[in-house]
Amino acid sequence: MVEARIDGKSASIEAAAERSAEILSRARLPVIAGLGTDIAGARGAILLAERLRGAYDHMQSDKIFTNLDVNRQAGLMCTTPNEARHRADVLVFIGKDLTRIWPQLVERLAPGEIPMFDLPHEPRKIVWIAPGRSAAELKGIAVETLDSSDLHATLGALRARVADKPITAAKGAKRKIDEVAEILKKARFGVAIWGEELLDRLAIEMLHGLILDLNKSTRFSGLPLGADANSTGVTQASGWMTGVPMRTSFGRGYPEHDTWRFDANRMIESGEADAALWISAYGQKAPDWKKQVPLVALVPPQTRFFQEPQVLVEVGCPGIDHDGAEFSRELGTIVARKASHPSDAPSVAAIINRIAQQIGGDA
């Protein structure tokens, strides 16, 4: 049985779609937020935003833009997990949160194995910068660790020493940094792996500069772990549909991208957005904003809200309840996933289609 509620009371999907269309089309500037959905859901949501002349944002935008902003202002050299596993003779892990971000990280990269396509066939060298207690997770593998109280400073010092430039540091600290710099310089193909929670845009730009410097004499690349809720897939869908990532508004009739103005939380808290459609198909996540605003929510059952949404429709999870296309971290591309436990819980795309029909035409 498909569950929909209007003002907390059970309702039909038709009535919920009609009420949603009314709320969203009456607003001056509606915002579609969360956007945790498969490619079909993201396509529907962006087309709906265009029809409503609203804005759209993703719940993981902050993490996406830490990499994307470096990519579009300085460049970013990236590879896939499989390439790292098969070819990298040096792996540089950065930060203590990597296995929390991606629990299969160690299994996928197999740091203990000899890389299949590396000619000399020697065990890899593993460096872990600012590991906290994480290095212990690589049982039985020799790990060169570099502790850091300030990742910005450590990455800067390391880049300077790789380029044989002077730094201001105590003798012991400098010797340690030089040891790691030597490992990086001797790499045949090195890969640096980072998460977007501990590193900000400046740290990633510094790391990318280090990778660029190393590429003058050897090969080196990066592997950002990315964020969940299909954020990378939605970014790509937004890119091929509008030419720009999320945090984009159709307010003036054409897509206008602005990471500050169209941050959904800021828009709601400032009162600039006067209605919201919240989408979170991958998990029971409610919006972070505290301000009361007319809200339509497409979420899994038992999602708890700070304020009861005006309209709520329970949706299924892509790849579990229904088939879906989404970005795969393992392969670094968009893949089709078959439903593992097919159910009649509707997809985000189906519900958005119903709402769009109430506004007129197919979205």
Next chain:
Amino acid sequence: MKPLVLALEQEPDQRLDLSPLCPHLLEGKSAKEIAEIELQTTREKVTVGDLFHIRAGSAQTIRFEGGSTRLDNIGFEMKSGEIVVEGDCGKSVGRNLSGGNLIVAGDAGPFAGSCMSGGRLEIWGDAGDFLGAPLEGEMEGMSGGLLILRGSAGARAGDRLRRGTILIEGSAGDYPGSRMIAGTLILLGECGVLPGYLMRRGTIVLANPPALAPTFVDCGVHSLAFASVFSRLLEPESRAAAKLLAGPLNRFAGDMAALGKGEILYPA
């Protein structure tokens, strides 16, 4: 000549794009024509006449009576003349400014003076993050002119600064002068963490330096001839800045992680 006065009548309920209200764009327009200019950023139309009471005058000087943090792009691509905002303004005030004088009496939002290439921008209140910085996807920040901030700046003031001078009389948030390509950033108040992170060339002058990154190396105390020339140039704009540059200065070269041809100076 009498200035053109635009008196704000109420707080707008959406963000507005004020880029059409520039001296060179309004020159020769009647009050009626100006009143019809559209400013909206949503599907709800808002014209200059809906929001402002207009007192006709020469568009070479535009005076905004009252301001709002929702008024974006004031002085966008301004080339000449003068704009005075007697209040706050939103994002990107003075973006791509290339000439003339732009004065904000209140606070400015983020990206104030973004990519300005000439002229003078003076802000009497505080400014948000990314003072003078480039927007999404742009490679270079401010490339000329003089930006004076009497209040305090947010994070990453002077990001990717390429030429010109930024003078901050108040304090600055974290990473001032991040990724500087060249140019001068002078900071009289307190300074956030890691000034000059990733700077390639250029000069940062700090009255109160925090701990510097290990990638800045001590070059000793100097009495720089250029600093005293610059001091006299700044005298009419800020006596405190002139005084800071007049004395002997510690010089640290960096950021050694990047090109390392930049410098951070502070009083010896």
